[in-house]
Amino acid sequence: MKGYTMETNISMDTCWGTLGSVRPFPNFRPEKDIADIQSACQQKDVTTLVRIMTNRDNAQRQSLAQNYLSTTSKELTADLKRALSGDLESLMLDLLLTPDQFDAQRLHRAMKGLGTDEETLLEVLCTRSPPQLKGITSAYNKMYQKDLEKDLEGDTSGDFTKLLLALIKKENGTGTVDQDVNCLSEELNGEKADATPWISLLTTRCPDHLRKVLTSLEGAIGQPVDEALEKRFGGLMSGDLKLGLTTLVHCIQNPATYLAKRLQSMKGGVVQGVLVSHCEEDLLIVRVAYLRETGTSLYSALQSQFKGDFQNALLALCRAED
Structure with missing residues (x-):
């Protein structure tokens, strides 16, 4: 057809x-x-x-x-x-609209009114590169005369907010695969779930590096990373965080x-x-x-x-x- x-x-x-x-x-x-x-x-x-x-x-x-x-x-x-x-x-x-304006509009609508559309926030922030995110942030501030970071802080809470704020400042840095895998493995084996290592690593490394890290991590733990995150952050109070981390992992992979x-x-x-x-x-x-x-x-x-x-x-x- x-x-x-x-x-x-x-x-x-x-x-x-x-x-x-x-x-x-x-x-x-x-x-x-x-x-x-x-x-x-x-x-x-x-x-x-x-x-x-x-x-x-x-x-x-x-x-x-x-x-x-x-x-x-x-x-x-x-x-x-x-x-x-x-x-x-x-x-x-x-x-x-320009691409930056369109994504900024989507973010604004996702936070507008009662309730928050977390999935749209994550789609935009997880799929965009650091240069794109800078453009989107600038467009948002200009279009709505508001600060995107402050709006995200006002509309979300806890570790989920920390993840979103880290995403809008995403970096394409590099690291050592073995060290990053060990860091995440240690968190998964820790007594209490801690989102900090995940947020820090997944938002400061380039996608190619992170794909290698996640592949190696899956080999080390014997299960897909998203399943490990579901178990680790599956508590009722951390539903948004679990959604955010698993979405970010899916977007990286x-x-x-x-x-x-x-x-x-x-x-x-x-x-x-x-x-x-x-x-x-x-x-x-x-x-x-x-x-x-x-x-x-x-x-x-x-x-x-x-x-x-x-x-x-x-x-x-x-x-x-x-």
């Missing part, structure tokens, strides 16, 4: 060397796009809006938004809001598989968050992982779960059947 129709004239050279499903549109003509978008907004031509917005990469969409304002004296976001509604409106507006499992919920907010965040980065390997985990392609799963124009937009970001 073919994926949602892409605009033509995309060469193989353009596609080469990226793991994203959405790539720069090679025949990008802002003036034509602006005219088409303005007409589509007036006529509420959703098909044209989806076609353009999902066939341009983020840099091109940022250029469109800037040029739309200078050409029409109107904000593109305002015109899209008047033309669209519901889930599709939300998705199209998300595509107009195989981020694509972690994201594929997140997508299996097929919750609209989760799916939209992952697709927008990763469609220009690594969605192709997430699709492969989803197929491996479920036996069904992500494209087919989206077709089964969602309907109408929102479905078409999600399929456009997913791009093709596997």
Whole structure:
């Protein structure tokens, strides 16, 4: 089965060397796009809006938004809001944010109102690199006139807070595999569970090093690390911490598989968050992982779960059947 129709004239050279499903549109003509978008907004031509917005990469969409304002004296976001509604409106507006702004928005929404969406907080913070996290933190502070670190402290507690704060300051340092394995082994064999060594090591080493550490640790303890963490931090009072540490371990070991499992919920907010965040980065390997985990392609799963124009937009970001 073919994926949602892409605009033509995309060469193989353009596609080469990226793991994203959405790539720069090679025949990008802002003036034509602006005219088409303005007409589509007036006529509420959703098909044209989806076609353009999902066939341009983020840099091109940022250029469109800037040029739309200078050409029409109107904000593109305002015109899209008047033309669209519901889930599709939300998705199209998300595509107009920069990657840092989008992740910052997800963090803010995860802490907004009653309750905290710990899983979304962890998804963003565990899957992002140190440079990305710096950009996200800066975007958050600018967008909401609030300090991300203080908001995390105010919305969470205990060792879970310590983990989140360590994640936003994540480092790509190096260490000695044997020493790190011994450190974690000693903690697992200790009388009382202590999150400090886990938080310290898992947030200050580069992913390649940590994968070696976790593989060696599993050999030493004779079980998967996530199972060891479940037993070690499975007490009722430390549920968030257990979730945080196991999520971080899963993201270190195989981020694509972690994201594929997140997508299996097929919750609209989760799916939209992952697709927008990763469609220009690594969605192709997430699709492969989803197929491996479920036996069904992500494209087919989206077709089964969602309907109408929102479905078409999600399929456009997913791009093709596997």
